[in-house]
Amino acid sequence: xxxxxxxxxxxxxxxxxxxxxxxxxxxxxxxxxxxxxxxxxxxxxxxxxxxxxxxxxxxxxxxxxxxxxxxxxxxxxxxxxxxxxxxxxxxxxxxxxxxxxxxxxxxxxxxxxxxxxxxxxxxxxxxxxxxxxxxxxxxxxxxxxxxxxxxxxxxxxxxxxxxxxxxxxxxxxxxxxxxxxxxxxxxxxxxxxxxxxxxxxxxxxxxxxxxxxxxxxxxxxxxxxxxxxxxxxxxxxxxxxxxxxxxxxxxxxxxxxxxxxxxxxxxxxxxxxxxxxxxxxxxxxxxxxxxxxxxxxxxxxxxxxxx
Numbered sequence: 001x002x003x004x005x006x007x008x009x010x011x012x013x014x015x016x017x018x019x020x021x022x023x024x025x026x027x028x029x030x031x032x033x034x035x036x037x038x039x040x041x042x043x044x045x046x047x048x049x050x051x052x053x054x055x056x057x058x059x060x061x062x063x064x065x066x067x068x069x070x071x072x073x074x075x076x077x078x079x080x081x082x083x084x085x086x087x088x089x090x091x092x093x094x095x096x097x098x099x100x101x102x103x104x105x106x107x108x109x110x111x112x113x114x115x116x117x118x119x120x121x122x123x124x125x126x127x128x129x130x131x132x133x134x135x136x137x138x139x140x141x142x143x144x145x146x147x148x149x150x151x152x153x154x155x156x157x158x159x160x161x162x163x164x165x166x167x168x169x170x171x172x173x174x175x176x177x178x179x180x181x182x183x184x185x186x187x188x189x190x191x192x193x194x195x196x197x198x199x200x201x202x203x204x205x206x207x208x209x210x211x212x213x214x215x216x217x218x219x220x221x222x223x224x225x226x227x228x229x230x231x232x233x234x235x236x237x238x239x240x241x242x243x244x245x246x247x248x249x250x251x252x253x254x255x256x257x258x259x260x261x262x263x264x265x266x267x268x269x270x271x272x273x274x275x276x277x278x279x280x281x282x283x284x285x286x287x288x289x290x291x292x293x294x295x296x297x298x299x300x301x302x303x304x305x306x307x
Contacts, residue, residue: 073262087251101230101237119212126206133198
């Protein structure tokens with residue numbers, strides 16, 4: 001009975017087992033065929049080395065060249081930053097020097113204006129003294145003339161009222177003359193004193209005026225040279241500022257060009273690294289090589305034009 005059961009089970013499971021075995025065999029066949037195809041397509045390492053070795057070595061050399069160029073660009077970048085810093089400091093110093101020169105010129109102009117005002121005041125004072133002296137002279141002459149007329153009138157009056165005593169008349173006449181002469185002399189002395197004081201004051205004013213004029217001329221001559229020197233300094237500083245701005249604009253353009261080249265080289269190195277890790281697509285490698293060579297020639301051309 002046991003044998004009969006086993007034979008029955010075998011008959012029942014045999015169709016399923018045969019189908020599964022057939023599927024496994026077919027799958028195995030497909031795997032073996034795929035393996036053969038892969039092996040047929042695969043190239044030996046020696047052949048890969050023979051085909052890709054020169055390109056890889058060329059790419060390595062180009063990477064080394066690019067790395068050196070990148071280092072050189074970084075050094076030039078640092079040098080340009082230092083030169084720009086020097087130019088900025090120089091620009092600030094020249095701007096301060098120009099501001100100081102303009103301030104000094106303004107101070108000199110104010111001093112000259114004050115000196116001219118003082119000279120005008122002295123001129124007015126001297127003219128006032130001259131006018132006052134002329135007035136005193138004319139007044140003195142008028143008073144002397146008036147005193148002389150009074151003496152003449154007095155003489156005429158005394159002669160007209162002659163009391164018959166020539167001695168009294170002569171004494172009165174002599175006394176009148178003496179008093180009139182004394183008063184006249186006193187007035188003359190007073191006028192002379194005032195005139196002398198005015199002349200002394202006028203001489204002092206003239207001396208101060210001459211000294212001020214001489215000081216003003218010396219001041220103008222001395223500061224005229226300083227003003228001319230300051231003006232020349234300002235012109236030189238303006239020219240230097242223009243040159244500094246021109247140099248700074250050139251350095252900034254060169255700096256931007258170097259940054260662009262550096263970024264392009266970084267992108268190329270990254271592209272090369274990605275394509276080199278794959279190592280299968282020869283067309284990609286050739287395109288990378290051509291791109292790197294073209295950028296390299298463009299870099300040399302830009303450096304030559306900048307210089």
